[in-house]
Amino acid sequence: MKKSSFKSKSANTSYRTEIIHDVPAADVAGIIQEKSKETGYRTHAILPESDGEFTLIFVFDD
Amino acid sequence: MIEIDQNFILFVSDFTTSKKSFDTITELGSILADSASAAFTPASTKTVLSLVSGGLTASRTSVGKNFFYEQSLKALLQQMSAERRSVARDLIKGTGATVDQYPLAAALQDIERYYFAGTIDGAFVGVQKDAAQKEEKANQDIAEIRKISSYAELSKAWIANNGAGAARTKIRAWLNTKDGLHQVLAQAVVVTAAVDSGLEIERIAALLPESEQEKAKTLLKEDRTNKTANFLATYGSRLNTADVVGILPGDALSYVAGSAAEDDPLGINKTSNK
Numbered sequence: 001m002k003k004s005s006f007k008s009k010s011a012n013t014s015y016r017t018e019i020i021h022d023v024p025a026a027d028v029a030g031i032i033q034e035k036s037k038e039t040g041y042r043t044h045a046i047l048p049e050s051d052g053e054f055t056l057i058f059v060f061d062d
Numbered sequence: 063m064i065e066i067d068q069n070f071i072l073f074v075s076d077f078t079t080s081k082k083s084f085d086t087i088t089e090l091g092s093i094l095a096d097s098a099s100a101a102f103t104p105a106s107t108k109t110v111l112s113l114v115s116g117g118l119t120a121s122r123t124s125v126g127k128n129f130f131y132e133q134s135l136k137a138l139l140q141q142m143s144a145e146r147r148s149v150a151r152d153l154i155k156g157t158g159a160t161v162d163q164y165p166l167a168a169a170l171q172d173i174e175r176y177y178f179a180g181t182i183d184g185a186f187v188g189v190q191k192d193a194a195q196k197e198e199k200a201n202q203d204i205a206e207i208r209k210i211s212s213y214a215e216l217s218k219a220w221i222a223n224n225g226a227g228a229a230r231t232k233i234r235a236w237l238n239t240k241d242g243l244h245q246v247l248a249q250a251v252v253v254t255a256a257v258d259s260g261l262e263i264e265r266i267a268a269l270l271p272e273s274e275q276e277k278a279k280t281l282l283k284e285d286r287t288n289k290t291a292n293f294l295a296t297y298g299s300r301l302n303t304a305d306v307v308g309i310l311p312g313d314a315l316s317y318v319a320g321s322a323a324e325d326d327p328l329g330i331n332k333t334s335n336k
Contacts, residue, residue, distance in 0.1 A: 002287035006295035010246045017250050019291055025211075029203035032198070042235075042243055045251050046207060047321045048214045049258065050313060054207070057250045059243060 001027075007062055014062035015042070023054045031056060063153065063173060064172035070146070070180040074139060138185040143190045143208045181205045206324075214320025216330050229315045229328060234304045236327035249303045250294060251321050256306050257282065259314035269305050270297060 005018040025033060032044060040061035047055040153172045156164035178184040195282040209336075221229045240248045256266055267275040275296070281292045310318065319327050326332065 004287050004291035005066050006291040006298075008249075008298045010242050012244065015243065015246050015295065017094055017246065017291075019250065019254060021286060025207060028207050029200045032203050033199055036316070045247050045321045046210050047251050047254060048211055048317045050317075055254055055258070057247060057254065059247050059250075 016040070016060045016062045018058045018060070020056045020058075021053075022049070023056050025052070025054065028054055028056065063150075063178065066173070066177050066180065073180070082322050138182065138189075141185040141188045141192075142180050145184060146176060149176045149179050174259075198258075209323045210320045213323035213330070214316050215318040217316035217328055218313070220328050220330055221316055226310075226312045226315060229319065230307050230308070230310070232328050233307050233315060233318060234239045236322060236325060237307070238304055239325075245303075248322075249298060249301070250290075252303050252306050252310070252318055253298075253301070254290050255296055255314040256310055257293065258286070259311050261309060261311065261314075266293075266306075269301065269309070271300075274300075 001023055002021045003018065005016055008015050018035075020031065028046060032046075035041060035044065035056075035058050038060065042059045042061060043060070045057045047057065049055055051060055150174060153169070153176060156169055156172065179188070217229070237245075237248055237252075263279050266282060267278040270278050278293065278297060281296060282289050285290060307315075307318075
């Protein structure tokens with residue numbers, strides 16, 4: 001699994017977005033549960049990848 | 063409430079002190095017996111003392127394991143504290159409310175809950191409740207993954223029948239319904255799909271003003287972990303997400319649609335429900 005993060009802004013609100021690539025299906029639920037407990041968590045998306053794994057995208061308050 | 067607190071402190075103190083004392087006494091007994099067995103010559107005395115030492119150590123291990131459940135005790139005490147804090151919050155909140163909002167009966171019920179939260183039974187109930195909630199959340203997440211994978215597959219078939227152009231129009235319409243926080247998320251999804259789809263970097267860079275394109279291409283040559291994040295960090299605010307959708311190949315479109323399965327952006331569920 002590879003993780004990267006960046007900052008973005010929308011309507012004067014700053015967010016921090018975190019992208020985790022290559023997440024096996026079996027690990028998706030656990031990672032979402034852990035991340036949703038982190039400070040500032042707002043929402044997430046699960047993007048399927050061509051090899052059956054997933055990319056997870058989390059948005060936090062900055 | 064103060065009386066319940068005092069009882070709880072005494073209970074925690076008794077419980078932890080009794081375990082420590084027992085461990086120390088048996089530890090000392092074991093050491094003395096070991097030293098004595100080394101000092102005595104007759105083999106029979108040595109054997110008896112060694113057996114006593116072994117017995118003491120074994121009984122400590124046994125009592126430790128059977129009665130105190132070692133680390134479980136800590137977990138139970140933590141659970142009790144957490145439950146007590148949670149009920150205490152309700153009680154404190156209630157003291158600021160009117161009699162109509164927080165009648166005496168409700169306060170007495172909360173005091174009873176407060177007492178129960180500080181008991182072993184209460185801790186077990188709390189542990190079971192937490193475990194059930196975690197399982198429920200995990201089941202929901204697993205159901206979400208299944209829904210996403212299945213919607214992505216259905217989207218592939220839909221795109222094969224209706225064409226990528228029709229999918230782009232529908233996904234753009236879906237993007238228009240997003241604002242603020244969800245727009246940020248949708249943009250990250252679409253750009254990640256574009257960068258991961260194997261598109262030539264020239265096509266992605268061409269979405270930016272000419273003066274920016276060389277720098278964008280350099281960013282897009284980085285390794286997979288960094289390129290999406292760095293590209294979005296640098297150009298996210300100037301990038302039109304609908305334009306990115308315009309260059310997405312069919313498979314990438316189906317993955318973007320899958321990530322939004324809840325919203326049914328292609329209208330697949332609406333069609334199949336008719």
